[in-house]
Amino acid sequence: MARDLLLEIGVEEMPSAFMGRAIADLKANAQKQLDDARLSYKEIRSYGTPRRLTLWVQGLEEKQPDALLEIRGPKKSIAFDQEGNPTKAGLGFARSQKVDFNNLEVREVGGVEYIFVIRKEKGNASTAILPKVLLDIINSLTFPKSMRWGYYHTRFARPLRWLLAILDSEKIDIRVENIKSTNETYGHRFLSSGALPVKDVQHYFQVLRENYVILDQEARKELIRKQVLDVADAAGGHPMENEDLLEEINYLLEYPTAFYGQFSPSYLEVPPEVLTTSMIEHQRYFPVFDNQGNLMSGFIGVRNGTDYSLDTVRAGNERVLKARLEDALFFWNEDNRKPLVDMVNGLKEVLFHERLGSIMDKVERLQTLAVAIGEACSLSDAATLKRTALLCKADLVSSMVYEFPELQGIMGRYYAIKSGEKTEVSQAIFEHYLPRSAGDILPTTESGKVLSLAEKIDNLTGCFAIGLKPSGSQDPYALRRQAMGIVHIILDSGLSLDLAALVGKAYDNFADIQTDSNRKDTISEVMEFIVQRMRGVLLERGYSYDLIDAALAVPSNDITDISNRIKALQDLRQSEIFDDFMVVYNRCHNLSKKWQDDSINTQVLVDESEINLNRSFNLIKYDVYRSINAGDYLGACKMLAGLRPEVDDFFNAVMVMVDDAELKAARLGLLKAIANLCNFIADFSKIVV
């Protein structure tokens, strides 16, 4: 008969950020341990609140199936002597397995004969195996950070305080450190008291419900979502959508009650980003917007408990937020007392990196690099770019950004506007940090694009120059994200620029700094790194890997050009000339692969087919070059594909590898020349037909 297993791991309040993974791991560990123990089941579910992780196995078989164990002993030649009698080694094996030597079997494994014990193992009752299985499940849970407590050596996310383990109504005895399992659970920390006996699995769920614990994280989350929406609705607004915040709150409580709190509308003069950051980051409140999308002077908090004495809770939270907003208002007024440009001087005292100098040093580098980039892609003008570069980091020394680091750039834009800077400059100050994460918006102003590129190229070049390259999962300076940002900005705007030259300019800005990597190596490493990210970006956009690799095989410092070639290859593959082109390329390339010289001594060509091929090739050659230079790669491919009849005739008519060395050289030279011309566009040998 199948039974229900329940394990509850009682803990002190777990970090909310750990919970999602812990709940998933609990289920996965249980699956693995039960499978290893040959215990079958119908379904496994796992749940979690801040104070508990719960595993529920439904339909667990009462017994393991019988198993046939085959235990391999020594080789037959070792187990028996020449007369066919058992040796010491053979007898020893039998003794160790507690079987009579005559009951051993000989079996062949990989052409060698061994002696075997074949033993039928009676399946054990699940109750006998479960204690070990449960302990293994608990011990295989890992967390991003774990700790010890008291006199114990066990590590867990937070101290373990109780264990409940039952099979239907039967207690399973396990022990972790001083905690012995029982059939008792605990309810809500403040709305329930003492140990609560549990009769069976269904009763467990009932007991928790009655004691203000909503165990199922999904049900709890939806309840919070609904409560928050209802409260916002009653206040005449709608809450900010924020799944991360909802997820975090969900693991901060066992029984939610949402409530609406208010603050003085006078704080609304502070930029909304500041108010919402304070509400979300400091207090875990949902900001509320009216139907016009304006921030309202209210917030939604979610309490861990019922609505008992909710007014006290509301008043307390309102008072705390008021103090926070008062601080924010103070910072806002303080920062606005002087123009943004006055903050620039303070950047000398802010460290960028101990080996790469202060932020002020960085600002000076950005000024020259931004002007160079602006010139290279004809965006913005030197004066605007210099001004933007000068001001783009100034908000780092504002009181507001000191308090809310995530508002960098956003505050800079506000302060620039208040200081009367040009709109282009103010907007570019905000945009130079973009994109801040995968999928984030990209800069839209010309100066914003240039500054964003300058910022990222400077970061990459500086870090690579002093050996701070990302490795494996380690990327503390988020260089991968920044390289992706460079790729997105360039491709999105179709900017054509010599990226390697700009990395070189960025490197020259570090002239006063002791670097670990020289100019040439740094440029090639940074380029390689960016191109790798570009490969990822293009794969994500749906281009197939072989086309990407074919185009990347032709080195270029202009990633827009690389991207255009990949697009042309995609078009080529979908066009009716694709087969013709690949025949031309493959026939010419395959035979001339190992031949280096693409000069053709036309004097020695004898056959009509080769003379024709050479003539046709000469007719299109310069047009192909021109098309390639103009970026019309598909046009170039079309012309080359047109050689198909001549190429086919040639291969039907002549043998290339003839004894006449001069003739052979001329024929190979012709094929090589055609293949090389194709290779200007991409390495077509990488294309999977």
Place this chain on the structure above:
Amino acid sequence: MNFQEIILRLQNYWGKQGCIILQPYDVEKGAGTMNPATFLRALGPEPWKVAYVEPSRRPTDGRYGENPNRLQHYYQYQVILKPSPDNVIELYLDSLRDLGIEPDKHDIRLVEDNWESPTLGAWGLGWEVWLDGMEITQFTYFQQCGGFDCFPVCAEITYGLERIAMYIQNRESVFDIEWVDGISYADVHHQTEVDYSHYNFEVAAVNTLSTMFNLCEEEAQKIAARHLPQPAYDYVLKCSHLFNLLDARGAISVTERTGYIARVRNLARLVAGEYLEQRKRLGYPLIKDEELRKTLIIDEEVL
């Protein structure tokens, strides 16, 4: 409940839980954790239960007495329970009940907060405790101190006394807290906040302070070399405070900063090592269970 009563109630409560009620340590420090009754006693195998008020100085937080929530000098109430008892959170919640804060009438949360002190080479995991959205307590299980693993692990409970008083008395400014009848927090501390802010930000002599830092560092090393951990530790504390003063004065450049922190940490580590050695030499006198003490000493000799 006035400020004084809050302190007296906590003293009384933790005294009943078997804590030694110590008095504040007489060297300037940034937090109760730096008191040797925490920093040193958290090390090694000996049990230790202590509670005390700690006047704490954070020169950079001074606001000339004009900000209702920030002070350069404030009070922490510090409790150390080593090893951490199984019911430590219940004990803490009972202390709140003793202050008249009934958890079921409020919203009390334990929100993950991991504590780290780079200058002390110490870190631990735990929570900040929220009372209706306000942080009133820092709760930490010490994992390392002075670069050494803590075993057994102690629980550190640090109450923000002014925050709790503001809550209980329903005040919006720390200066309006009633200390005793008719005497406010402002009466006791406002002028000193103003004076110290002037001193910390404007008057403190940078050259003198950095010379003092160097002298104290040298002194700490000399004393540690003579195997006198606590006198040596006094000079570590002085270094730490001098560093904070130089920082408030804006005298420490960004590049120098990490250097100063590393220097204090190295001293803290040195002293922690000396303290551990000394307790071992003394045979761990705080372990009152004779059997346990002997096995522990034998175990260590075997190791």
